[in-house]
Amino acid sequence: MAPASPAQQTPDGTPGPALELRGIDKRFGAVHANRAVSLCVAKGSIHGLIGENGAGKSTLMNIVYGFHQADSGEILVNGSPVAISRPRDSIEAGIGMVHQHFMLVERFTVLENVVLGAEGGRLLGRGIAEARSGLERLGREYGLEVPLDVEAGLLPVGMQQRVEILKALHHRAEILILDEPTAVLTPPEAEQLFRMLAQLRDEGKTVILVTHKLKEIMAITDRVTVMRQGAIVHETLTRDTSPQALAEQMVGRAVLLRVEKAPARPGGVLMEVRDLEVRDASGVARVKGVTFSLRAGEIVGIAGVSGNGQSELLDAISAIKTPAKGSIVMGGRDLAAEELGPREARTLGIAHVPEDRLRVGVVSSFSAEDNAILGYHRLAEFNRGAFLSGAAIRKHCESKMASFDVRPPNPRLRITAFSGGNQQKLVLAREIDCNPSVLIVGQPTRGVDIGAIEFIHRRLVELRDAGKAILVVSVELDEIMGLSDRILVMAGGEIVGEVAGSEATEERLGLLMAGVKGEGHR
Amino acid sequence: MKAAAKLPRWAEYGLLPLVNLCAALLLSGAIIRMIGESPWSALKLMVDGAVGSQDSIGYTCFYATDFIFTGLAVSVAFHAGLFNIGGEGQAYIGGLGAGLVCLAIGTWSPWIVIPLAIASACVFGAAWAFIPAWLQARRGSHIVITTIMMNFIASALMTYLLVNVLINPGQQSPESREFGPGAVMPAVDVVLAHFGITFAPTPFNMASLLALLACLFVWVFIWKTRWGYALRVSGQNARAAVYAGISPPGIILAAMVISGGLAGCLGVNELMGSQHRILLDFPGGAGFVGIAVALMGRNHPVGILIASLLFGALYQGGSQLSFDMPHVNRDMVVLIQGLVILFCGALENIFRMPLAALLGGAGRAKT
Numbered sequence: 049m050a051p052a053s054p055a056q057q058t059p060d061g062t063p064g065p066a067l068e069l070r071g072i073d074k075r076f077g078a079v080h081a082n083r084a085v086s087l088c089v090a091k092g093s094i095h096g097l098i099g100e101n102g103a104g105k106s107t108l109m110n111i112v113y114g115f116h117q118a119d120s121g122e123i124l125v126n127g128s129p130v131a132i133s134r135p136r137d138s139i140e141a142g143i144g145m146v147h148q149h150f151m152l153v154e155r156f157t158v159l160e161n162v163v164l165g166a167e168g169g170r171l172l173g174r175g176i177a178e179a180r181s182g183l184e185r186l187g188r189e190y191g192l193e194v195p196l197d198v199e200a201g202l203l204p205v206g207m208q209q210r211v212e213i214l215k216a217l218h219h220r221a222e223i224l225i226l227d228e229p230t231a232v233l234t235p236p237e238a239e240q241l242f243r244m245l246a247q248l249r250d251e252g253k254t255v256i257l258v259t260h261k262l263k264e265i266m267a268i269t270d271r272v273t274v275m276r277q278g279a280i281v282h283e284t285l286t287r288d289t290s291p292q293a294l295a296e297q298m299v300g301r302a303v304l305l306r307v308e309k310a311p312a313r314p315g316g317v318l319m320e321v322r323d324l325e326v327r328d329a330s331g332v333a334r335v336k337g338v339t340f341s342l343r344a345g346e347i348v349g350i351a352g353v354s355g356n357g358q359s360e361l362l363d364a365i366s367a368i369k370t371p372a373k374g375s376i377v378m379g380g381r382d383l384a385a386e387e388l389g390p391r392e393a394r395t396l397g398i399a400h401v402p403e404d405r406l407r408v409g410v411v412s413s414f415s416a417e418d419n420a421i422l423g424y425h426r427l428a429e430f431n432r433g434a435f436l437s438g439a440a441i442r443k444h445c446e447s448k449m450a451s452f453d454v455r456p457p458n459p460r461l462r463i464t465a466f467s468g469g470n471q472q473k474l475v476l477a478r479e480i481d482c483n484p485s486v487l488i489v490g491q492p493t494r495g496v497d498i499g500a501i502e503f504i505h506r507r508l509v510e511l512r513d514a515g516k517a518i519l520v521v522s523v524e525l526d527e528i529m530g531l532s533d534r535i536l537v538m539a540g541g542e543i544v545g546e547v548a549g550s551e552a553t554e555e556r557l558g559l560l561m562a563g564v565k566g567e568g569h570r
Numbered sequence: 571m572k573a574a575a576k577l578p579r580w581a582e583y584g585l586l587p588l589v590n591l592c593a594a595l596l597l598s599g600a601i602i603r604m605i606g607e608s609p610w611s612a613l614k615l616m617v618d619g620a621v622g623s624q625d626s627i628g629y630t631c632f633y634a635t636d637f638i639f640t641g642l643a644v645s646v647a648f649h650a651g652l653f654n655i656g657g658e659g660q661a662y663i664g665g666l667g668a669g670l671v672c673l674a675i676g677t678w679s680p681w682i683v684i685p686l687a688i689a690s691a692c693v694f695g696a697a698w699a700f701i702p703a704w705l706q707a708r709r710g711s712h713i714v715i716t717t718i719m720m721n722f723i724a725s726a727l728m729t730y731l732l733v734n735v736l737i738n739p740g741q742q743s744p745e746s747r748e749f750g751p752g753a754v755m756p757a758v759d760v761v762l763a764h765f766g767i768t769f770a771p772t773p774f775n776m777a778s779l780l781a782l783l784a785c786l787f788v789w790v791f792i793w794k795t796r797w798g799y800a801l802r803v804s805g806q807n808a809r810a811a812v813y814a815g816i817s818p819p820g821i822i823l824a825a826m827v828i829s830g831g832l833a834g835c836l837g838v839n840e841l842m843g844s845q846h847r848i849l850l851d852f853p854g855g856a857g858f859v860g861i862a863v864a865l866m867g868r869n870h871p872v873g874i875l876i877a878s879l880l881f882g883a884l885y886q887g888g889s890q891l892s893f894d895m896p897h898v899n900r901d902m903v904v905l906i907q908g909l910v911i912l913f914c915g916a917l918e919n920i921f922r923m924p925l926a927a928l929l930g931g932a933g934r935a936k937t
Contacts, residue, residue, distance in 0.1 A: 368812055391815030400813070408813050411806045422803065423814035425796050435794050 064127055066091035066254040067112070067143070067223050072121035074107055081107040082118070083279040089223070089271075091126075094245060094255040096265040096286065099275035100298055100497035101468050105258050108275070109225050113145045114138040125223070139165070144216025148228040150208050154201025159183070161200050162215045179218060186217050190247055205355075206237040213244070223254045230264060234353045235525065235558035242268045260498075262291040263526070274298055299499050307530035309509045314533070315344035318517040319365075319398075319486050324374035324384070326360040333372070334360040336541040342486060342517035347508065349532030349549070350521045351557050357541035358521045359403060362490050365519070366400035367393035378486065394423060399479035401472075403490030403521065409475045410463050417445035417459035420478050427482075448477040453503065469493075469500025476504060486517045493527060505531060525554055537561055577926055583873070587866065587914060589921045591880070594913040598906045605897050612891060612898065619890020620883035626890070628758070628772025634882030635774075635839045636661075636853075638781040640860025641878055642788050643833035645869040649792055650825035651805035656702060656717025657833040658857025659724030660695040664834020665841050666728065667694025669746060669848035672841070673736075676750025683752040688780065688838055695834020696827040698724060703826030707819035713826070721857070732850055746848040755842040775843030777835070784832055785871035791828070801825055833857060859885075859907075865915040877914075884910060 067089040074082040081104045089095045099105045110116045112123060114135040122129050130141045138145075152161050159179060167175045180196060187193045194203075194210050203211070209229060216224055226245075230238040245255050245268060257269060265272050266286060274282040274297040282297040295303050319342040326335035335357045342348055352358055363369035365376060367383050367390045376383040379396050388396075402408040410419045421430050421441055430440050445459035452473040454466070463471055472493070479487065492508065493501045508531060512518055522528050528535055532549040537560040545560040577586060599609030620630050640657040647654035654660075668691035675683055702716035732744040756776050759769040792798040804811040804821040811818050840852045859881055866880075867873030888903030913920075 366813075389815055389817075390813060394815060402813060404809075407807065408809045411803050411810050413806050414802075418799070421799075422810065425799050425814070431796060434796075435790075436796050436799060438794075 064091060065089055065124070066126060067256070068124040068127070069108070069112070070122040070124065072108065072111060072118045072123075074104075074111060074116060074118050080278050082111070083277075085121070085275075085278075085280055087273060087280065089254055089256060091254055092249055092252045093270040094249050094257060094268055096269035096272035097256060097258045097275065098260060098262070098265055098272060098294065098298060100260065100499070101495055102497070103275040103298070104278040105275050106227065107278075109145065109227060109256070109258055112138065112143060113225065136165075139219050139221070142220060142222040143225065144213075144219055144221025144223070145225040146209065146212040146216060146227065146229060148231060150205075150212055152200040152208055152211060154199065156200055157197050158194055158200055158203070158211050158214075159196045161211060162218050164215075166219055182218055183214060186214060190217075190244060190251075192217075192244065205232045206234075206240070209233070209241070210244075221253075223256065224248065225256045225258065227258045228260070229257070230259070230261065231523070232354065234561050235554055236562055238264075262294050265294065266291055276300055295498055299497070301499075303498055303502055307505045307509065309531075310513070312346045312512065312533035314346040315515060317341045317343050318378065320375075320377040321365065322375045322377070324361070324364060324376065325372045326357070326364045326369060327372045328360065334541050335364065335371075337374070338538075338541075338543055340536055340543065342519055344485070344515045344517055345512055346533045347512050347518045347520060347531050347549075349528040349535045350519065350538055351525060351528045351535055352523075352538035352561055354523045356538045356561075358538055359490070360541075361538070362400070362403060362488060362521055366390060366398060366402075366488055390423070391426075394482070394484075397483075397485040399482065399484035399487045401475055401479050401487070401489040401492065403494070405468070405471060405475060405494070406464075410471060412462075412464050414463060415460050416449070416454075416463050416466065416474060417441050419463045420445040420448055420459070420474060422478070424478070424482060448474065448481065452477040452507075467497060467500075468495035469497045469504075472496050472504060473500060476507060480507070480511060484516065486519070487511060488519045488521075490521045491524075492520060492522060492531075493524065494522075501527075525557055528552075529554070529557070577922065578929065581925060581929060583868065586918070586921060586925060589925065590913040590918055591910065593921070594906075594909040597913075598909050601905065602898065602902075605902075607895055607897050612895060615894050616884075616887035616891050618887075619894075620887030624770035625772060626886055628770060628774035630879070630882040630886040631758075631778055632773045632775070632839070632844065632882070633856075633885045634878040635778045635781045635843075636836050636856040637859050637863045637878035637881050638874060639784065639836045639839070640833050640853075640857050641863030641867060641874040642784055642860075642871065643829040644860045644864035645867070645871075645874060646788060646792070646801075646832065647825050647829040648864060648869050649798075649805050650801045650821050651808065652706075652822060652825060652829075653714050654699070654717055654826065654829050655714055655861070656699060656720045656830075656857070657860045658853050658855065659717070659721035660698045660830040660833035661836035661853040661857050662721075662724045662728055662851075663698040664691040664695030664830070665837025665848065665852055666731070667691045667834060668837040669736075669749075669841050672749040672753035673746060673848075676753035678750075678752045680752045680754065680756075683750075684755065684842070687753060687842060688835065691834040691837045692831035693834075695837075696831040699826040699830025699833070700823065703823050706826075707822040713822075725851075729850065732848065736848055738847075744850055749842070749846045753842055754846060755838060757843070773844035775839065777839035777843045780835060780838060782875075784835065785875055788832070789871045797824065833860070862911040862915055865911075880910075881907070 065088040069085055069087040072082050072085040085108055097105050107116060111118045114132045114137050117133055123132055125141045132138045132141065153164065159176060162183060163175050163179045183196060192210055192214055194207055194214060200208060200211055229241060233241060249255055259265060269286045272284060272286050272289065272294065273280055274294060276298060322339050324335055324338045325333055327333050338361060350358055360369065364371045367388050370387050371384045374384055378398065381396060383393060406412055411422065430437055442459050449457040449459065454470045454473050492504055496504065508518055520531055529552045535547045535549055535552050536543045537545045537557060539561055547556060602609045602612045619626055621627055640661060643657045644654055668687040671687040671690045672683065698720060702713050702720055705711040705716050706713040736746040737744055738747040757771065758774045759771045761776065762769045792802065800816045801821050803814060804816055804818045808818045836853055836856060841848060845852060863874055863877040863881055867877035884907050888906060892898050892900050892903050
């Protein structure tokens with residue numbers, strides 16, 4: 049091939065690749081994150097990149113964007129090789145990236161954020177003026193209207209994401225990489241995003257969508273590439289494949305995408321929450337007059353866009369936070385009125401798998417075995433007088449690892465050396481171990497690979513069938529719908545609707561989440 | 571975007587500190603050359619002054635004992651996520667506690683006086699640390715600020731007490747009267763003489779044994795008890811601690827009380843082992859050196875023991891150097907110590923990446 053000649057068209061007339069990767073290889077110490085990855089992304093297409101956590105897709109995209117450098121391999125943009133050693137190089141090559149965690153300066157206005165990195169000289173005035181007219185034009189062309197003079201941090205997340213996309217377009221990106229873009233969006237917002245992406249494609253831009261959601265891949269992409277253990281294992285036209293086939297390629301074996309469970313046989317009420325109000329540190333009510341009950345033998349799911357009071361509700365029920373008003377009655381005690389703490393909550397039989405595993409559920413610098421007793425370190429079985437019994441702790445961890453299939457089964461390994469799925473299995477094992485009557489689970493499968501998701505869901509259903517009450521909060525609608533016997537929808541700190549698990553549809557929940565009140569709710 | 575490179579254990583705890591130390595000494599050598607002295611003979615003088623004779627070894631160990639107490643104090647607080655800058659003041663007040671017992675009942679049997687004085691040193695040091703701990707736990711006042719202020723208050727209080735209350739009547743200098751014979755911490759040379767071993771008389775005394783016991787205590791407490799476990803959880807991740815039913819304010823109080831108690835023991839070494847009276851400014855900055863010692867010793871008792879010996883040697887060797895070399899004064903020695911702290915503490919990562927690359931295992935980076 050003639051070097052450096054822009055190959056826009058291949059001989060047969062189809063558009064040439066906008067981005068081509070040849071033999072990208074990357075190691076982090078002992079971890080082989082990318083193994084000779086070669087990938088062609090056609091110009092004017094939406095290309096899906098899927099794989100489990102740790103499959104190497106983020107590493108690959110970070111190499112393309114210049115956050116990491118490949119140990120070997122080539123990156124070609126429009127047919128010419130480019131050297132990308134930092135994000136600036138990739139921006140100049142016309143690549144833009146929208147990260148899962150937005151990289152916006154919250155106290156800057158939208159306009160200032162967009163100009164960041166393209167200030168156009170020592171004085172800001174001219175660059176800002178150019179950006180304003182440019183953004184207004186982009187906004188009109190793509191229907192990407194955003195208020196330009198509002199602080200970015202004050203915008204809803206869907207809007208913030210738009211700002212990120214605008215920023216990339218303003219930096220003249222022809223190739224747009226989106227990393228898990230729908231993680232923070234409601235279903236309607238996600239649909240809007242997809243319409244926008246389709247329009248960008250039709251304008252000739254190239255979009256790479258990194259995700260673990262099979263449904264999105266099927267809905268929007270033209271081609272899809274599956275990564276497993278650092279290598280590409282499968283590539284196909286999207287219309288030639290199915291979610292089931294993709295899932296099997298991702299995991300490397302047959303998987304069950306749906307949760308298999310018998311109808312619930314709910315028993316007596318185990319926990320009664322009434323008129324609960326929870327305030328944050330600045331005194332703003334985040335949970336407003338929430339009332340519900342948990343019965344033995346049922347899984348109750350709480351759906352909602354994150355940030356609508358679910359986290360505060362979990363904190364209150366697990367006694368991490370004392371509510372401002374209302375009651376949480378369990379076993380004849382009122383957690384709220386008596387201002388009980390997490391320690392007493394545990395003795396009452398409330399176990400809690402926190403939403404934010406790494407920041408709350410485990411101590412990331414500790415070994416697996418030390419994490420396996422977190423919250424239960426006072427139990428007599430782990431103590432010999434004043435001393436912790438290392439032998440008992442190790443035995444405990446080994447047995448949990450065996451029964452929950454935690455790999456590698458090495459109790460002395462640092463918890464962060466395990467994959468997200470294995471960490472979560474260990475946390476779940478720890479919380480189930482003391483035979484609680486109520487289990488509260490926040491984001492049961494966040495950052496968890498498909499294989500482990502199946503395992504965790506099965507365990508939760510087993511626990512339900514053993515007569516426990518389970519409360520699940522998740523931003524993954526599929527998960528809520530698959531697991532729950534009853535679904536409560538939260539919006540703005542209130543429960544805005546209740547739907548039976550069997551009657552739930554994405555549309556119905558989506559409308560409730562967006563704040564349209566349910567018919568059955570007074 | 572790059573996290574610290576991962577080194578094998580032996581390199582992490584052996585090679586890396588050694589390389590850092592060499593870099594500090596190299597730079598010190600360059601400075602000594604600049605002021606017109608021979609770096610090589612300066613190094614020889616320092617090493618000789620630190621470990622060249624029984625005398626110098628005794629002094630090195632004596633100083634190291636101070637640093638062990640203050641280093642352990644810093645590390646216990648550090649494991650609870652607290653930066654205790656107040657070791658100096660806690661040691662000062664701890665010495666007052668030991669001294670008061672020694673002055674009051676110093677004529678009694680040492681079997682009674684010494685344990686009581688040690689206990690008193692711990693209690694006084696702990697009480698001094700309790701004040702900023704309480705302010706942090708209940709009022710949210712930052713412990714770095716309050717412990718620094720407590721150092722000044724301790725200094726002012728001790729000056730007042732020594733000038734106005736404890737001063738030996740009919741004497742000019744602000745010192746207490748001498749302790750009674752029962753309040754003398756036996757010197758190591760005296761103890762060794764019982765076993766027929768002769769050792770040069772130095773201030774090196776049995777408080778060093780107490781320091782070793784303190785190392786053992788800290789190791790057991792931090793890593794082998796459920797309180798130590800709770801303390802580490804709270805220090806590493808306060809939100810996880812709350813989740814686990816551990817009260818961070820309670821941990822703050824407990825950790826600082828232990829920390830202050832350890833720092834207070836410095837008074838036992840300095841006053842009962844060497845000075846035999848209460849005098850002005852006897853901690854002499856050891857409270858601050860303790861921060862460097864804890865940093866260099868990776869907050870582990872074994873590391874602190876080794877780092878304390880190194881700093882003891884620097885201290886003693888440095889005195890020898892300033893004594894023998896006309897152009898090298900006391901400040902020069904402080905500079906050398908400063909460079910060691912700089913390279914082993916603040917700049918400890920500069921050689922990490924090259925070393926990791928050299929040892930073959932490329933750095934493990936995470937986004």
